[in-house]
Amino acid sequence: xxxxxxxxxxxxxxxxxxxxxxxxxxxxxxxxARIVEIGAVRVIDGYEDEKxxxxxxxxxxxxxxxxxxxxxxxxxxxxEGAPEEASAYRAFAAFAEDLPLVGQNIVAFxxxxxxxxxxxxxxxxxxxNGCQDTxxxxxxxxxxxxxxxxxxxxYGVRNAQAHRAWADAVAxxxxxxAILRDAASRAVHVRDLVTHPxxxxxxxERVCFTGNSYEFPKRDMGVLALEHGAELSERVTKRVTMLxxxxxRRSGKVMRAEELGVPVVGAEAFLAxxxxxxxxxxxxxxxxxxxx
Numbered sequence: 001x002x003x004x005x006x007x008x009x010x011x012x013x014x015x016x017x018x019x020x021x022x023x024x025x026x027x028x029x030x031x032x033a034r035i036v037e038i039g040a041v042r043v044i045d046g047y048e049d050e051k052x053x054x055x056x057x058x059x060x061x062x063x064x065x066x067x068x069x070x071x072x073x074x075x076x077x078x079x080e081g082a083p084e085e086a087s088a089y090r091a092f093a094a095f096a097e098d099l100p101l102v103g104q105n106i107v108a109f110x111x112x113x114x115x116x117x118x119x120x121x122x123x124x125x126x127x128x129n130g131c132q133d134t135x136x137x138x139x140x141x142x143x144x145x146x147x148x149x150x151x152x153x154x155y156g157v158r159n160a161q162a163h164r165a166w167a168d169a170v171a172x173x174x175x176x177x178a179i180l181r182d183a184a185s186r187a188v189h190v191r192d193l194v195t196h197p198x199x200x201x202x203x204x205e206r207v208c209f210t211g212n213s214y215e216f217p218k219r220d221m222g223v224l225a226l227e228h229g230a231e232l233s234e235r236v237t238k239r240v241t242m243l244x245x246x247x248x249r250r251s252g253k254v255m256r257a258e259e260l261g262v263p264v265v266g267a268e269a270f271l272a273x274x275x276x277x278x279x280x281x282x283x284x285x286x287x288x289x290x291x292x
Contacts, residue, residue, distance in 0.1 A: 010141050010183035015132060017046045020095070021102040021173035023165045024110045025072040027058055028065035034058045035085060035113055036074055038092050039165025041173050042099065048173070052095045053166040055082035072163045086121035093126055100130040104148045104172045107133045134172055137179050143217045151175045155182075201274045202230035208240045210254060211247030215278060216267040218246055228274045236262060244270045
C-alpha cells in the first residue's frame with residue numbers, strides 16, 4: 001500500500017544563494033544516453049551573473065533517439081563542430097568552479113550523466129560540490145505535479161524555449177528563487193498560528209481535510225484554516241464541525257462524515273468562508289492544465 005508523502009517545511013536559510021543552475025539535453029533517456037547540450041546560469045547571492053551554453057558532439061555510433069530529438073529539436077547540423085564531451089565537461093567545470101549545482105530532476109537524471117562524463121574525462125565530479133533538486137524541493141513544499149512546466153505555472157515563471165538546456169537552466173533558477181521565497185514565507189505559519197490566529201472567521205470550527213490536489217494542496221489549506229482561527233483534526237470524529245473535500249471523490253473520510261452528520265464542503269466553498277478564491281492560492285486550474 002503506497003502512502004502519500006507528508007508536506008514539510010523547507011529551511012530556506014540552509015539553501016544556497018550562490019549556485020550554478022544547469023540542465024542537460026541528451027540523445028535519449030536510457031543508460032546509454034550521451035550529452036548533446038549543457039546549459040547553465042551562474043547565480044551569486046541571488047543575482048544572475050553569467051550564462052553558459054555549449055553543444056556536445058556525441059561519440060560515433062551513439063544513436064540519437066527520435067523521441068529525444070522531437071523534444072529538444074537538436075539536429076545533426078547544430079552539432080557539427082561542437083566540442084567533444086571531455087572538452088565540454090572541462091569548460092563547464094571551469095564555469096561552475098566550486099559552486100553547488102541546482103537543477104530540475106537532476107538527482108535521478110542529469111547528475112548521473114554528468115558524473116559519467118566526468119569519469120570518462122578523468123575529472124573531478126561537479127556533483128561533489130553539492131546539489132539542490134527543484135523537483136524534490138517543490139514536492140516537499142507544495143506537492144504534485146512537480147514537472148518544470150508545473151512549477152513554472154505555479155510561480156508564474158516564463159520559460160523562453162522549453163527543452164533547450166540554456167532556457168531550462170534559467171527557468172529552473174527562477175523557480176528555485178521562487179521556492180526560496182515561498183519556503184521563507186511559510187516558516188513560521190504552522191508553529192505560531194495555532195495560538196495566534198491572524199483572524200477569527202473560523203473560530204470555534206474544528207476542521208478536517210480529505211484528499212490533496214494541485215489546485216488545493218492540503219498543507220496550504222490547513223495553514224489557511226489555522227490562520228483564520230480553526231482547529232485541525234486528522235480524523236473525522238463527532239467533534240469535527242467541517243470536513244473539507246479537496247478532491248471530487250467519495251473517500252473514507254467523506255463516508256464517515258456522512259455517518260456522523262458532519263457537514264462536507266468543497267475546497268472553493270471553504271475558501272469562500274474566509275473571503276478567498278482559488279486564484280488566491282496562486283493556482284489557476286485552467287492555466288495549470290495548459291502548461292502540463
